[in-house]
Amino acid sequence: MKKVNIATSSWMQAEGLVKQVLEVVEHIVPVDIQAMQEARTRQDSLTKPQGSLGQLEELSVRLAGMTRKARPRFAQKAVIVLAADHGVAAEGVSAYPQAVTAQMVQNFLAGGAAVNVLARQAGARVVIADLGVCSELPVHPQLLSRKIGNGTHSMTQGAAMSQQETLRAILVGIEIAKDEAQRGLDLVAIGEMGIGNTTAASAIVAAITGCAVTDVTGRGTGIDEEGWRRKVACIEQALTINAPNAADPLDVLAKVGGYEIAGLVGVILGAASLQIPVIMDGFIASVAALVATEFCPLVRSYLVAAHSSVEIGHRVVLERMELMPLLNLHLRLGEGSGAVIAMHLLDDAVALLDEMATFGEAGVSEQTSV
Amino acid sequence: MKKVNIATSSWMQAEGLVKQVLEVVEHIVPVDIQAMQEARTRQDSLTKPQGSLGQLEELSVRLAGMTRKARPRFAQKAVIVLAADHGVAAEGVSAYPQAVTAQMVQNFLAGGAAVNVLARQAGARVVIADLGVCSELPVHPQLLSRKIGNGTHSMTQGAAMSQQETLRAILVGIEIAKDEAQRGLDLVAIGEMGIGNTTAASAIVAAITGCAVTDVTGRGTGIDEEGWRRKVACIEQALTINAPNAADPLDVLAKVGGYEIAGLVGVILGAASLQIPVIMDGFIASVAALVATEFCPLVRSYLVAAHSSVEIGHRVVLERMELMPLLNLHLRLGEGSGAVIAMHLLDDAVALLDEMATFGEAGVSEQTSV
Numbered sequence: 033m034k035k036v037n038i039a040t041s042s043w044m045q046a047e048g049l050v051k052q053v054l055e056v057v058e059h060i061v062p063v064d065i066q067a068m069q070e071a072r073t074r075q076d077s078l079t080k081p082q083g084s085l086g087q088l089e090e091l092s093v094r095l096a097g098m099t100r101k102a103r104p105r106f107a108q109k110a111v112i113v114l115a116a117d118h119g120v121a122a123e124g125v126s127a128y129p130q131a132v133t134a135q136m137v138q139n140f141l142a143g144g145a146a147v148n149v150l151a152r153q154a155g156a157r158v159v160i161a162d163l164g165v166c167s168e169l170p171v172h173p174q175l176l177s178r179k180i181g182n183g184t185h186s187m188t189q190g191a192a193m194s195q196q197e198t199l200r201a202i203l204v205g206i207e208i209a210k211d212e213a214q215r216g217l218d219l220v221a222i223g224e225m226g227i228g229n230t231t232a233a234s235a236i237v238a239a240i241t242g243c244a245v246t247d248v249t250g251r252g253t254g255i256d257e258e259g260w261r262r263k264v265a266c267i268e269q270a271l272t273i274n275a276p277n278a279a280d281p282l283d284v285l286a287k288v289g290g291y292e293i294a295g296l297v298g299v300i301l302g303a304a305s306l307q308i309p310v311i312m313d314g315f316i317a318s319v320a321a322l323v324a325t326e327f328c329p330l331v332r333s334y335l336v337a338a339h340s341s342v343e344i345g346h347r348v349v350l351e352r353m354e355l356m357p358l359l360n361l362h363l364r365l366g367e368g369s370g371a372v373i374a375m376h377l378l379d380d381a382v383a384l385l386d387e388m389a390t391f392g393e394a395g396v397s398e399q400t401s402v
Numbered sequence: 403m404k405k406v407n408i409a410t411s412s413w414m415q416a417e418g419l420v421k422q423v424l425e426v427v428e429h430i431v432p433v434d435i436q437a438m439q440e441a442r443t444r445q446d447s448l449t450k451p452q453g454s455l456g457q458l459e460e461l462s463v464r465l466a467g468m469t470r471k472a473r474p475r476f477a478q479k480a481v482i483v484l485a486a487d488h489g490v491a492a493e494g495v496s497a498y499p500q501a502v503t504a505q506m507v508q509n510f511l512a513g514g515a516a517v518n519v520l521a522r523q524a525g526a527r528v529v530i531a532d533l534g535v536c537s538e539l540p541v542h543p544q545l546l547s548r549k550i551g552n553g554t555h556s557m558t559q560g561a562a563m564s565q566q567e568t569l570r571a572i573l574v575g576i577e578i579a580k581d582e583a584q585r586g587l588d589l590v591a592i593g594e595m596g597i598g599n600t601t602a603a604s605a606i607v608a609a610i611t612g613c614a615v616t617d618v619t620g621r622g623t624g625i626d627e628e629g630w631r632r633k634v635a636c637i638e639q640a641l642t643i644n645a646p647n648a649a650d651p652l653d654v655l656a657k658v659g660g661y662e663i664a665g666l667v668g669v670i671l672g673a674a675s676l677q678i679p680v681i682m683d684g685f686i687a688s689v690a691a692l693v694a695t696e697f698c699p700l701v702r703s704y705l706v707a708a709h710s711s712v713e714i715g716h717r718v719v720l721e722r723m724e725l726m727p728l729l730n731l732h733l734r735l736g737e738g739s740g741a742v743i744a745m746h747l748l749d750d751a752v753a754l755l756d757e758m759a760t761f762g763e764a765g766v767s768e769q770t771s772v
Contacts (some may be wrong), residue, residue: 080735
């Protein structure tokens with residue numbers, strides 16, 4: 033297995049930026065098998081029938097491997113939400129006007145969005161960054177202003193982003209993850225906001241997996257049948273015009289992705305390089321994770337699938353990554369909302385592993401042979 | 403729809419106890435439609451695409467109906483765990499020796515069991531009651547000693563419980579719910595511990611639904627194929643010998659149930675009479691809920707299905723009650739563990755309803771017609 037998949041010869045113009053990304057990727061290592069074995073041995077000694085905590089047992093073992101600790105706990109959680117606009121929104125692919133991207137960022141900053149409420153419930157910080165919202169956002173102490181551009185170009189006319197923009201957005205994401213890690217971050221959820229970004233996400237999935245566009249394109253925030261047909265047509269046109277190289281995930285990202293999706297790829301690479309588990313949210317965040325794992329397969333071991341979204345393409349993405357979602361609540365909001373809900377389950381999983389009494393400690397009889 | 407289903411003429415010998423139960427049931431009323439409408443109107447005004455929070459939206463509306471508050475919150479949560487032994491355990495239907503019931507109660511009291519860890523995570527009190535554990539348990543300030551008997555009779559030889567025992571166990575459950583409500587309880591999870599109690603639960607389901615015993619009998623804590631066949635044979639014998647009356651749910655409960663299951667029926671009736679939402683745990687707790695709803699159909703509106711258990715009969719029970727589980731984590735532990743995990747989701751659901759900004763408040767544009 034190659035450490036990274038990139039068609040180096042196509043990226044000559046951006047060699048310096050590629051090098052910066054690869055330096056981070058160098059630090060991504062396989063998870064710690066010994067910590068996982070210790071965690072599994074402990075799970076099997078706890079006062080419950082073996083396996084009776086279902087997915088939470090396996091989850092706790094995976095988290096031990098990622099964190100390299102046999103009994104991990106999470107004290108500093110954050111959800112990183114990246115926002116940006118999409119040129120393709122002008123083609124009428126969303127049920128909401130483009131202005132909603134900026135309006136929702138302000139809602140995040142005011143603490144009134146779903147992700148804010150859920151983060152308060154989970155005891156997680158909310159980190160908001162503007163990777164390329166079309167309008168000027170007011171200066172705010174909680175907003176990281178990291179604009180790569182004023183919205184992407186429309187993928188129907190050519191590449192959504194230049195190679196340089198793509199790599200700079202990835203590097204911004206890496207930097208945000210590293211800054212948070214400096215503050216002690218030990219568990220991160222990822223989310224996004226960007227009117228039109230299910231169109232970009234579906235285009236990426238179609239390009240990478242080869243699935244038919246109609247099989248990976250959903251209703252987003254709620255378009256009707258006609259809007260859906262328009263969305264499918266835009267994606268098909270974008271794939272024809274751009275001819276993204278499926279073997280070069282960053283090429284796909286540049287041509288039909290978006291700033292916030294590229295930024296999330298960076299957050300994932302950065303977090304994985306620091307052994308910080310990443311909880312994916314729904315369709316778009318999972319597509320960022322797909323790009324990251326196609327680019328660097330080792331990343332997969334640091335990912336937790338929070339939930340199964342209503343978006344039709346999400347299942348394809350999770351199956352491709354062989355990740356089983358924890359929740360199936362028919363969510364389709366984004367913002368990192370589902371990932372933050374799942375934080376409770378990760379906290380529960382590691383608390384059980386850490387705090388439960390063993391059969392020996394509690395004087396409970398073990399299973400008889402029956 | 404009759405308020406209660408009971409074959410009164412069969413219960414003449416226990417008329418006084420029946421009357422006490424019926425007095426409580428008198429206070430169970432339909433949920434508050436107006437609070438539900440207000441909650442739904444508010445949900446639709448919050449800054450998200452309508453319906454994008456999936457099951458959490460409908461859950462918040464249901465909780466508004468149960469609590470009669472348009473914006474409910476939960477400040478005093480508890481999990482009530484009832485323990486008792488089963489005569490049928492002597493037939494080798496469990497992977498664990500009967501002594502484990504008492505040992506696990508002591509583990510609960512020491513705070514080392516899964517339910518204790520999860521309750522700490524959820525901010526819930528753990529209430530433990532002995533409804534009929536075979537051995538003497540030490541006096542402990544956190545243990546409610548409410549023994550109805552020293553384990554039930556084996557259902558393979560006749561009725562597991564007398565009518566009086568059944569009703570007294572129900573009344574104990576009602577009393578526990580009322581005592582907790584006096585302390586401010588506003589959300590309750592129910593759990594159980596009792597070696598052999600999946601046998602009782604499967605027998606109840608087969609009797610009430612008419613399903614084949616093999617279709618509703620699982621592996622419990624982990625018996626092998628031979629143990630499973632023994633378990634099925636025991637249940638079939640019990641149903642033949644006792645001929646429980648499917649139209650009289652309390653008759654089924656008495657003949658093939660158990661003290662802790664009857665106690666949970668009481669907790670559910672008591673909580674519903676006080677408009678306190680009840681989170682069911684896995685198979686056994688859900689079977690108690692099934693008995694309660696078959697006895698008093700209004701109870702159903704006060705129930706939340708936490709998760710879908712690995713136990714094969716659980717799906718049958720949830721479908722019969724038309725309740726959709728929130729989680730599917732392949733749990734099969736009991737103790738109320740899955741119900742306590744689901745508390746996070748109920749807290750999230752009502753926090754979203756209560757705290758999110760509306761489109762008007764946040765100045766976010768609503769959906770355009772597309």
